[in-house]
Amino acid sequence: MEPGQKYRPYTPLHLPNRTWPTRVQRTSPIWTSVDLRDGNQALVKPMSGEQKLRFFNKLVECGFKEIEVAFPSSSDTDFGFVRHIIEHDMIPDDVYIQVLTPAREELIRRTFESIKGAKNVIMHMYNATSSLFRNVVFRNSQQQTIDLAVKHTKIVRELVDEYSKPENGGTNFKYEYSPETFTQTEMDFAVEICEEVRKAWGLASEENKIIFNLPATVEIGPPNHYADQIEYFCTHISKREEIIVSLHPHNDRGCAVAAAEMGLLAGGDRIEGCLLGNGERTGNVDIVTLALNQYCQGIQPGPLDMSDVQSIVDVVSGCNDIPVHPRHPYAGELVFTAFSGSHQDAIKKGFVVHQEGVARGDPVWDIPYLPIDPADLGATYEAVIRVNSQSGKGGVAYLVAQALGLDLPRRMQIAFYQVIQEIADRTGKEITSEDITRAFTTTYHLPSLELGKNEGRFALRSFTLSAAKALPADLSASMLEELSAAGTGAETPRLLTFEGDIAEGGQVHKLRGSGNGAISALLDALEKAFGVQANVREYSEHVIDRASLIAGGASVSSVSAAIPSAAAVDTKRSGSKTKAQAASYVELVDADESERVGARKATGFWGVGIDVDITAAGLKAVLSAASNIINPTRR
Numbered sequence: 319m320e321p322g323q324k325y326r327p328y329t330p331l332h333l334p335n336r337t338w339p340t341r342v343q344r345t346s347p348i349w350t351s352v353d354l355r356d357g358n359q360a361l362v363k364p365m366s367g368e369q370k371l372r373f374f375n376k377l378v379e380c381g382f383k384e385i386e387v388a389f390p391s392s393s394d395t396d397f398g399f400v401r402h403i404i405e406h407d408m409i410p411d412d413v414y415i416q417v418l419t420p421a422r423e424e425l426i427r428r429t430f431e432s433i434k435g436a437k438n439v440i441m442h443m444y445n446a447t448s449s450l451f452r453n454v455v456f457r458n459s460q461q462q463t464i465d466l467a468v469k470h471t472k473i474v475r476e477l478v479d480e481y482s483k484p485e486n487g488g489t490n491f492k493y494e495y496s497p498e499t500f501t502q503t504e505m506d507f508a509v510e511i512c513e514e515v516r517k518a519w520g521l522a523s524e525e526n527k528i529i530f531n532l533p534a535t536v537e538i539g540p541p542n543h544y545a546d547q548i549e550y551f552c553t554h555i556s557k558r559e560e561i562i563v564s565l566h567p568h569n570d571r572g573c574a575v576a577a578a579e580m581g582l583l584a585g586g587d588r589i590e591g592c593l594l595g596n597g598e599r600t601g602n603v604d605i606v607t608l609a610l611n612q613y614c615q616g617i618q619p620g621p622l623d624m625s626d627v628q629s630i631v632d633v634v635s636g637c638n639d640i641p642v643h644p645r646h647p648y649a650g651e652l653v654f655t656a657f658s659g660s661h662q663d664a665i666k667k668g669f670v671v672h673q674e675g676v677a678r679g680d681p682v683w684d685i686p687y688l689p690i691d692p693a694d695l696g697a698t699y700e701a702v703i704r705v706n707s708q709s710g711k712g713g714v715a716y717l718v719a720q721a722l723g724l725d726l727p728r729r730m731q732i733a734f735y736q737v738i739q740e741i742a743d744r745t746g747k748e749i750t751s752e753d754i755t756r757a758f759t760t761t762y763h764l765p766s767l768e769l770g771k772n773e774g775r776f777a778l779r780s781f782t783l784s785a786a787k788a789l790p791a792d793l794s795a796s797m798l799e800e801l802s803a804a805g806t807g808a809e810t811p812r813l814l815t816f817e818g819d820i821a822e823g824g825q826v827h828k829l830r831g832s833g834n835g836a837i838s839a840l841l842d843a844l845e846k847a848f849g850v851q852a853n854v855r856e857y858s859e860h861v862i863d864r865a866s867l868i869a870g871g872a873s874v875s876s877v878s879a880a881i882p883s884a885a886a887v888d889t890k891r892s893g894s895k896t897k898a899q900a901a902s903y904v905e906l907v908d909a910d911e912s913e914r915v916g917a918r919k920a921t922g923f924w925g926v927g928i929d930v931d932i933t934a935a936g937l938k939a940v941l942s943a944a945s946n947i948i949n950p951t952r953r
């Protein structure tokens with residue numbers, strides 16, 4: 319069957335002068351939680367008294383000033399819960415509890431019994447008004463439907479007069495009337511029934527407004543249609559200033575948040591919804607999402623504080639027994655996480671720029687892919703970047719920086735990324751920060767608690783550096799070439815001599831070599847002793863500063879330079895002036911490759927050295943890289 323034969327489309331309102339589409343929300347609505355009623359009535363297993371209490375306390379903690387606590391006439395649990403929080407003085411003085419009753423006299427009376435002694439109460443009565451309900455459920459005419467609402471409003475009014483007497487508890491009352499199924503009701507009829515209810519109530523004033531709650535009991539149209547209906551109601555009801563227009567969107571079409579936001583633009587003053595969107599069928603509108611949508615538009619969502627979103631998730635899912643989807647806006651466990659490489663790259667750069675802004679006194683949050691600062695919702699930055707086969711070098715480098723305080727040079731990021739990519743492809747799993755740390759220390763032969771000394775083919779045991787007085791006769795071929803290429807020549811020798819103990823495969827050898835810096839002197843020694851012919855393509859170093867790296871690396875002082883000259887490194891063994899550790903990074907290419915045109919495109923052999931002495935760090939980095947030359951998979 320064609321869907322057009324079975325389903326009727328919604329009937330658009332003719333509202334050519336609608337104003338809501340061009341408005342911008344700048345204030346926050348009155349927030350009302352209906353978790354303990356609409357949320358509760360939708361649960362497979364309604365909440366116990368203890369669960370309701372836990373939930374109620376959380377709602378108070380979040381800042382709600384209006385909480386629909388029960389449908390007291392529905393069950394002893396609900397009735398008992400209302401009595402419990404009143405008798406145990408658990409309702410803060412500035413909070414209104416709200417109770418729902420159908421327009422049925424015996425149920426209204428029972429509802430009033432439940433609230434006796436409460437300080438502030440919103441008495442909420444409903445009856446369904448749409449033609450569907452009038453024809454199918456109640457077999458009532460429009461007039462009979464109005465009569466029902468009016469008659470029971472008068473009963474509510476009598477009981478309000480009664481229960482507000484000091485001898486009966488002296489309760490402050492507000493009255494809320496819901497034309498249930500409002501969005502399926504003829505708009506002029508919805509307005510008419512509310513006018514009649516207001517007259518029957520007789521107490522509405524600017525100081526004590528009547529609440530007309532306009533539910534999308536079932537979401538049957540798009541959110542712009544709901545907004546049109548709200549604007550129609552607001553512009554056609556009389557004495558608008560004596561009315562609070564309340565919105566109660568459900569989520570059957572998945573548009574409850576959009577409907578609520580558009581409904582607010584259209585004139586809504588108040589929102590009824592549930593935390594994380596529990597509720598009948600596909601749920602009530604999610605107040606966490608709505609409030610945080612406002613927050614990241616720069617609007618404080620009234621008295622609500624959703625910053626401890628994890629504890630909200632814990633309480634709500636603990637009481638409702640409904641898990642929160644990992645992609646649930648703001649609250650899901652994956653919503654701040656980027657796996658994809660280009661996202662990670664943009665986020666990482668965004669953090670750096672943001673930190674620079676903060677340092678300049680500009681705290682505005684503008685980070686790619688992150689509409690809200692995870693820290694504002696109690697999430698750590700560790701949750702932001704996680705690595706799998708979709709990730710890129712930036713994300714991997716970010717995690718290395720976080721875990722080890724190392725700010726890898728760009729070309730090394732590319733090289734190490736290949737190591738991680740191979741693991742990710744092979745395992746098909748997420749690569750944790752621990753996995754990355756292990757792969758990094760293994761690849762670059764760094765000691766670790768897990769791997770111990772973890773030496774590569776070559777390791778530094780001890781060394782001295784001294785200024786060479788004359789060009790040594792045994793200078794290696796590549797060093798001679800390098801000196802002449804640098805233009806130093808034999809006639810102006812500015813040479814350092816390296817002498818040291820180097821372990822090769824665990825066996826210690828005494829090595830000697832010369833060059834125009836510590837690193838080239840060591841390379842000279844390696845070539846002479848082991849025939850390793852390699853040149854440095856890139857060198858960089860920085861002081862390890864974990865704190866700044868974790869926050870994005872902005873203040874890390876890293877220098878990226880050509881091969882350091884003798885003057886650029888501290889040649890004194892005891893020359894470390896600070897206890898801070900230094901990290902050095904070296905990329906070696908074999909001597910032939912470094913000469914070939916275009917060779918820079920290929921990744922060389924990278925090494926890392928860490929030491930309190932910057933010179934020692936550089937030498938260790940050379941040995942780390944040289945160790946990988948024999949194993950081309952360890953680039």
Ligand SMILES: CC(=O)SCCNC(=O)CCNC(=O)[C@H](O)C(C)(C)COP(=O)(O)OP(=O)(O)OC[C@H]1O[C@@H](n2cnc3c(N)ncnc32)[C@H](O)[C@@H]1OP(=O)(O)O
Pocket residue numbers: 356359389391392393420421422444445455456466498535598
């Ligand atoms: C859109 C919403 O979420 S509204 C809130 C709905 N919440 C709930 O339903 C949860 C709590 N409800 C309940 O616990 C129960 O349904 C109660 C206590 C309200 C009523 O229970 P019961 O009296 O056993 O009636 P039940 O709900 O099964 O049937 C309703 C009957 O009342 C009638 N009825 C409904 N509203 C009214 C009314 N305002 N005046 C007169 N009759 C009414 C219905 O037509 C139906 O009549 P029928 O039995 O002659 O066909």
Ligand SMILES: CC(C)C(=O)C(=O)O
Pocket residue numbers: 356418444496498499531533534535536566568
């Ligand atoms: C009682 C009313 C407000 C309701 O819950 C609904 O229509 O969804």
